[in-house]
Amino acid sequence: MTTFNDTEINFDDEEQRLQERIDELEAGADSLREQIQNIQSKGNDVPQAKRDALQQAVSEASTLSTHRKGVVWARDHAADSDDFPAWDEAADSITLGAPRARTIQRLQSDIQSAGDTQGSEQSLYIADAVVEAPFKDDGMADGELAGVVGQLHPWFLEWAEDRVDALMDPEGNVPSSAASPAEMSTPNSSTEE
Secondary structure, three states: OEEEEEEEEEHHHHHHHHHHHHHHHHHHHHHHHHHHHHHHHOOOOOOHHHHHHHHHHHHHHHHHHHHHHHHHHHHHHHHHOOOOOOOOOOOOEEEEEEEOHHHHHHHHHHHHHHOOOOOHHHHHHHHHHEEEOOOOOOOOOHHHHHHHHOOOOHHHHHHHHHHHHHHHOOOOOOOOOOOOHHHHOOEOOOEEO
């Protein structure tokens, strides 16, 4: 597998980043609720833009809360869980990279060949982005790694997919991403495996 923009992501730092963003979103949602209540108390119609902004803040906070739980699971519970035997050692970080175009094309071909079973696209996508992780062994075939990734906690997979999306975007413009890849942690050199 070939990746670029390889980034080691420390779970403590990531949890803090996510929690800070959740707190910002919740404070913004509270402010919007007060504004809406104030408008309604005066008998006026609430602009749809305010309602939409509130819904967006609440939705993004919920998504990021799920991501934070995935990070906490990886840091605090993955290695101790009998339900996820492939994650066999404690870790304080994981290194992810952005898959290159040919990897994504191969991924799409593999999914079409496999009949696109539920979750296979996400598992292959994340597996292709994993550079270093407790569940990845040297010499592990791509399909084997994708199978292992598919057995990890769903909230962790949601978080990992979001991080890979952010690493692929040179500007970090991912809807649920509050930070660009440069803000997540320090990138390493490109990796070819």
